[in-house]
């Protein structure tokens with residue numbers, strides 16, 4: 001089974017090159033001004049040119065207003081919107097229609113009961129991104145480098161398409177793949193040397209760890 005891999009929070013040509021060299025299927029740009037990974041829409045549009053035909057560009061927003069989303073869509077020309085705030089199913093449907101783009105809805109999880117929150121989005125969101133709940137005091141809804149208990153995904157309907165996210169890194173990706181067997185994975189702070197600073201060597205190390213874990217499972 002193919003495994004989609006999204007490297008999120010890209011801000012530099014070097015990080016983009018490392019993500020593409022490793023074989024990223026998705027590259028994410030953060031449009032949440034409080035984030036250390038924030039990038040201006042025009043700069044994201046410049047960076048994403050390197051990914052054309054190689055990886056899908058994802059615009060990550062948090063309860064963004066229409067005018068900002070219009071600007072992001074115009075300048076980035078994303079392949080998908082990732083909604084990482086408290087957007088309702090109605091808002092997801094509205095944005096899909098307004099922009100003619102698929103939507104990935106992020107949902108924070110910590111226990112099996114949280115999976116019930118995805119039901120109203122089924123048939124509306126094109127994909128889910130399961131992330132950990134932000135730690136107390138964090139101003140960021142994502143990119144906190146915190147993992148949740150992947151075993152809760154065992155109770156998930158097999159038809160649900162999702163990315164596993166939250167606190168992944170080269171050291172734990174083998175366990176994550178073994179326990180959750182996700183169709184896609186997403187990483188941000190696990191390939192950073194400091195908040196918002198992607199490290200090409202850590203990106204390469206992550207891809208190596210993914211390949212090793214997959215080879216182990218195939219053996």
Ligand SMILES: O=C(O)c1ccccc1NCC(=O)[C@H](O)[C@H](O)COP(=O)(O)O
Pocket residue numbers: 008009028030032035036037060061062084131140141142143144145146165166167168186187188189190
């Ligand atoms: O990364 C951010 O700064 C961010 C800010 C606001 C909303 C979402 C954000 N990130 C979204 C992502 O898709 C991250 O890759 C995801 O939360 C995983 O992050 P990490 O735990 O650091 O790998």
